[in-house]
Amino acid sequence: AQSVAQPEDQVNVAEGNPLTVKCTYSVSGNPYLFWYVQYPNRGLQFLLKYITGDNLVKGSYGFEAEFNKSQTSFHLKKPSALVSDSALYFCARHGQNFVFGPGTRLSVLP
């Protein structure tokens, strides 16, 4: 079965530093991978996706993600974190239905 893992429950980073939120996926068919963000008491918002092509994908709010087939990973990155980036981040895999990872809580400290 297709699955998605987010190995870190929590990531803390200082404002202005680069951030990485990790995601790995199971090797089963073509991986169509997505990142979503959830701010407190809100629904999930789409950030970016990888379907095919360039391994570096750019998305909303300055986020980007790198697809790495050999490491079966799709890590979310941002060069300079903002306090307002503090939220819950979900990696997801597109199949007949979406499969979501458990989420990683990002805290950006001022």
Next chain:
Amino acid sequence: NAGVTQTPKFQVLKTGQSMTLQCAQDMNHEYMSWYRQDPGMGLRLIHYSVGAGITDQGEVPNGYNVSRSTTEDFPLRLLSAAPSQTSVYFCASRKTSGYYEQYFGPGTRLTVT
């Protein structure tokens, strides 16, 4: 466009009561789905629909019913509420052709006592 709307925002039920969570979208999306979100468990799919008149079960369907009589609406019914159904419920929709992202509603926070 309003996107995906959900009502109510909050609800408290007693064990054994029934209720319907409403979901509507105005983007003409064929695919609609219901998820529940519990701490540390991410989002789990309850039921989904690929078009009017077509519904199917997801990962955790027990205790829930759905119907899809129109493209716009996809209500979720709790038949006899149990404390284990205390959760935050999200409705989502997307196009079915291609690899499109899902659009989520703001959620319904349900407490069953």
